């Protein structure tokens with residue numbers, strides 16, 4: 285049995301389905317003791333069931349690994365603390381947190397209800413904070429640990445109909461960069477994955493033009509399986525990735541990319557302060573010279 289995570293203790297949220305299930309299974313095979321957390325809700329965050337978390341735990345055990353189920357709802361602050369406490373109570377320590385749990389409630393922003401906004405922000409953004417916070421206390425004290433969060437092309441580049449989801453996922457990228465700086469000096473690394481994988485979540489995105497011109501049915505079918513994401517997460521969770529911190533990696537099938545951080549690509553400057561009149565004259569000729577009409581200026585999603 286491979287053992288890059290031998291004797292490590294890992295919490296994986298959202299581990300009942302899709303990407304996180306594959307991460308939990310591979311971490312179990314790599315020797316980690318796993319707390320597999322999943323609320324067992326539908327893709328919109330409704331309902332709950334113990335079955336998905338139980339099924340993942342059973343599969344890890346069948347493969348010879350060690351795991352325990354958690355059915356907590358990551359969107360609840362106290363639940364985050366209970367998930368992390370369960371890891372320490374059950375296995376004596378915590379080495380790895382992988383925060384993956386998520387839902388979708390896609391609507392164009394003008395049709396989006398407050399409830400749909402709140403549910404998605406609570407599950408993704410606050411749900412990540414809710415487990416990162418208690419984890420950070422433990423890892424800072426023990427001066428070691430690995431945290432891996434999940435963002436999305438929707439948050440990094442923008443995707444129509446996903447104002448709630450894109451905002452939450454961009455927030456997770458920002459949270460990752462900040463917490464990497466907070467904890468890096470204690471030997472704790474915090475990195476982020478922007479995945480692409482054929483899961484029930486991708487299949488749930490309403491019909492319409494998708495990034496790179498794909499229709500959603502095509503997109504779901506053309507996305508490679510979620511098992512491609514797990515090896516990179518296991519690497520980042522291992523001792524071998526000690527020098528990787530505050531980074532975002534795009535992972536889709538066998539293609540793994542290190543993404544750039546936002547940086548200036550064109551700059552204009554004058555001593556003193558620009559007037560509006562000067563900006564009206566110079567912006568179109570300089571930093572905005574190649575920008576197109578408003579409807580076309582939404583950031584194009586590059587092949588990641």
Ligand SMILES: NC(=O)c1ccc[n+]([C@@H]2O[C@H](COP(=O)([O-])OP(=O)(O)OC[C@H]3O[C@@H](n4cnc5c(N)ncnc54)[C@H](O)[C@@H]3O)[C@@H](O)[C@H]2O)c1
Pocket residue numbers: 297298299300301302303304321322323324325326327329336356357358359384385386387407411434435436437478479480481482483484485486507510
């Ligand atoms: N699949 C992709 O191509 C893709 C693309 C970009 C980002 N992502 C991100 O990757 C992550 C995994 O997505 P997936 O495609 O595997 O989705 P999925 O729907 O297959 O799995 C998500 C899991 O999270 C669980 N969950 C939802 N709310 C929860 C809560 N409050 N508490 C605990 N568990 C909860 C669900 O029960 C489900 O098992 C998500 O964060 C998603 O935003 C996925």
